[in-house]
Amino acid sequence: MLPGIEPLNPLPLLPAQKLTLGCPVLDRLLRGGLPVGSVTEIAGESAAGKTQLCLQLLLAALLPPSRGGLSAASLFIHSEFPFPIRRLHALSSSSSAADPLDHIFVAAAHSPDDLLSLLAAVDGLLARPPTHLPVRLIVVDSIAALFRSDFDNNPKDLKKRSFLFFKIAAKLKEQARRFGSVVVVTNQVVDVVGSEEGANGQRVGNYASLWSSGRRVCPALGLSWANCVNTRLFLSRKDDVADDAGSSRTRRWMQVVFAPHLPEASCEFVIVREGVSGIEPQSRDLCVDAAGSGLQMAGIRRGFLGGAVVTDVGDLTGKFHGVKWVRRRSSTCTQVGSVVRPDPSDDQVSDGGEEFLSEIVPLLLGARGYL
Incomplete structure (x- = not known):
């Protein structure tokens, strides 16, 4: 010193x-x-x-x-x-x-x-x-x-x-x-x-x-x-x-x-x-049903975006082919910083889900919501 x-x-x-x-x-x-x-x-x-x-x-x-x-x-x-x-x-x-x-x-x-x-x-x-x-x-x-x-x-x-x-x-x-x-x-x-x-x-x-x-x-x-x-x-x-x-x-x-x-x-x-x-943010989770071909390319069958507040969800459906957006409460995600990561114990999320969610979360936040 x-x-x-x-x-x-x-x-x-x-x-x-x-x-x-x-x-x-x-x-x-x-x-x-x-x-x-x-x-x-x-x-x-x-x-x-x-x-x-x-x-x-x-x-x-x-x-x-x-x-x-x-x-x-x-x-x-x-x-x-x-x-x-x-x-x-x-x-x-x-x-x-x-x-x-x-x-x-x-x-x-x-x-x-x-x-x-x-x-x-x-x-x-x-x-x-x-x-x-x-x-x-x-x-x-x-x-x-x-x-x-x-x-x-x-x-x-x-x-x-x-x-x-x-x-x-x-x-x-x-x-x-x-x-x-x-x-x-x-x-x-x-x-x-x-x-x-x-x-x-x-x-x-x-x-x-x-x-x-x-x-x-x-x-x-x-x-x-x-x-x-x-x-x-x-x-x-x-x-x-x-x-x-x-x-x-x-x-x-x-x-x-x-x-x-x-x-x-x-x-x-x-x-x-x-x-x-x-305005108080509402506590809603968003479930992404990735059965369509648009998300199959990312290697995901289903992912969850926990903690996101998104309104007018229908506006986002046109951004991916065959993707069904459904509001749903879920406990299958853990939030780390500004990226929502799928729980590894959830067998509904396959490999590659974390990378996909890392790309999708900023899009959702920029469009309508907050973490």
Whole structure:
């Protein structure tokens, strides 16, 4: 061991306090909520629910720590106009806090330099809050809007843009650590064309499974900005046709792309008048009857996908020839990580079943379900 260097237990370094998202289902997905002292990015296309979730966080911060809050005021910096005051007022009507809007401060940023000036002034707000509550939540909605039109795609502008990324992120991280705050930034997405590994062939997190509205997308601002955030959450949406009349409903999901304290996971959620709420995954197993020729090539007579939640199973029948999909509860599988493996003691699964299930499970998860 080098002189003057002692081993350090990393467990006490993990953030102890977290901010609830205002929904127990979403809190379980994030192991309690958003951690203090770090920067969390919420990325997604327009109407995915980013701003709705941020408004809910403003009200959640007012809750006492016993209910997952911070007993704190919030600062909301918006670059998208106008500020959604009517929606915030509607959400606040169901808040248990007294006069919640009195503890939410709002500022507008029109450019990256404008944001940097605001963040410099925020130090005084955090150190000397104007109310009896400390300011411990900072929301920037959205970071991508500030960089949409001020920079060209040339080396000089790209270098300046990256410099501003690092400067903004460094200031946000300093304020998060110094004042024990939760920092949330929203980001937009861009379409991914060509490479399966993300924009420009660069893979950051689980890009291969980022889909929204039937398009393969990735968070905007590239690799430089991805390295500036501690946690990245991705919100996706899909319009499903609900009946023969052509009416549709929108389904939404929250996915953990990367985080130092979380595994990859996802959860469906809805946006209602009262706010953003997660949907409890149903406990259903899926039985695959592989009597058809499409699965005989894989050397399987029957396999079970335990723990998968799949809706509209009939949509998948056309992907294999002669395959019958039946919902059935089964105990013949053990779950290992993200791959469902058949129990070796089950004589209904022949050799090669594990390889086949390893290929099928990601398809099912990407289509409709979760493990």
